[in-house]
Amino acid sequence: METLEQVMETLNMETVLKAESGPCITHLLPIRDALDILSGKWKIPIIVALCVHKRRFKELHRDITGITAKMLSKELKELEVNKLVNRAVHATSPVTVEYSITEYGHSLWPVIRELRDWGLKHRDKIIYHPEEA
């Protein structure tokens, strides 16, 4: 089992931190990419909602408390660009659009699980045991 230090060494820190390119592209940047795709106020709720089952725009708008149509539209577009979400237009009248999680979207699961697991432990540590160093 590698330690955090060992892994960080593989990141070639001293080079990475100051590099404009090179090692940075294969090391720090991927972390940033993943973070950028998941962060923001609505990405996770949308992904979670679509993981349960496919939904239409209006349904998402209704099921995700507080989101505006503008943000929902924008976020879905980003998720679609990243191939995490599929957009299917049905030629009904009026048209309906169904959004669903892609197969590729499932690859996010290990990431989300780690985030959730760490977040749970962290909540416990900080909120319920704030006194411990």
Add this chain to the structure above:
Amino acid sequence: METLEQVMETLNMETVLKAESGPCITHLLPIRDALDILSGKWKIPIIVALCVHKRRFKELHRDITGITAKMLSKELKELEVNKLVNRAVHATSPVTVEYSITEYGHSLWPVIRELRDWGLKHRDKIIYHPEEA
């Protein structure tokens, strides 16, 4: 092995999305907590830098390209509150302050690894194979 759908079901989505409290606290919120702690422009570079070895404020300021003293100070404070980073003041003259990763900080490793691994695969998929659905 659980599927993403199965896990999402355990999140009790329909309840979670609309809940102000209750299930939300143990499910969506931890993900947001973790994300909040890691996201932003400087948290990861700081953590990575400190994982290689402890550093003083000035050293961090020098080693992390582009960060301002104000942001460095603010980010270190947040990391310290979350017990990921330790702040040690030495009564030299003038005083020096050493920042280091805590034992608890190491618990972030699985999270960072998953983010990096997914980010690497994603980079490959989106940038080098943009044509594939």
Add this chain to the structure above:
DNA sequence: CAGCATCCTCAGTGATACTG
């Protein structure tokens, strides 16, 4: 229904200067 256009605001960030 599924969005887009417009306007707005305010918290996060940067630049610069200053302090114990």
Add this chain to the structure above:
DNA sequence: CAGTATCACTGAGGATGCTG
């Protein structure tokens, strides 16, 4: 050295109304 204070700016996100 290790920060803080002040000001200015930007952009994520919200409110509202409109369209194909």
